[in-house]
Amino acid sequence: MATNHGDGASDLLDHVLVPVANRKDARVTAAELRRHSPAHVTVVYVVQTTTGAPDKIPASYSEEMAAESFDAFRERFPDADDHLTYGDDVVEAIFSAADGIDATAIAYRAREGNRLMQFLSGDLSLRLVTEAELPVIALPRAEGPESN
Template sequence: MTDLMARPVVPVASETDAENTYEVIEPYLDADSKPVLINVIEKAGGGIDKASVEQREEVAEASFDVFRSLAAADGVSVETEIRYGTDIADAIEDAAREFDATAIAFVARGGGRLVEFLSGSVRTKLTTENDLPVVVLPRT
């Protein structure tokens, strides 16, 4: 384990994302690592939400379960946190500060330059408008 990965905040969006993320982050963790998994439930900010909050909380908990079971097999314990907000990157940053994280570590989820430009990519915001260490893990 590196000091950078002693207590990372690790965003996960789905069961598949949790499995992929664990596969990539596992070599950097050990029994002394204390990752904090986070799932941000994006609120539409006055618009219509895509799914109910309850449905999205179920997805978050299922994601946590996948990561937690893989980590437990390697002797790594994790904390989990569901956050709510209109800005995913801000919610991740806030969690990292509150949990005294050593880094924010995530697997980039794709999307071309046009999508990134139009959506104000979470990845871009975390890596360019953030003063915390960020580890962008390779996609599997």
């Protein structure tokens, strides 16, 4: 569990925000995060919207995916809060959610993807790590049956 170090600073794992992309990602990320025993967790799902154009995925489908992701995450963290947010910039939406819940850190697991996909997506992991105003914990990619 999280501890207070007596210096007035909150512990890194007091309230961790965890972005997830889908049910499988939520399960694997929760399994990896569980090893670190955070005191409180909020799982966030960002419904990506497009300004001035139709969205790629209907909001109702994205909201259903979010609910499935939250349920999968709660298999490991039954008391986790959830946060559904919308935005055209996923990284900014994550930062806004972290600020809104007073998170002490963001914990995420890098997703699979080749260099071209990373380039086309703006490499969300790189932006998440380099632009954050609070600590970002990069969880290892899990190996084994849950990662499949």
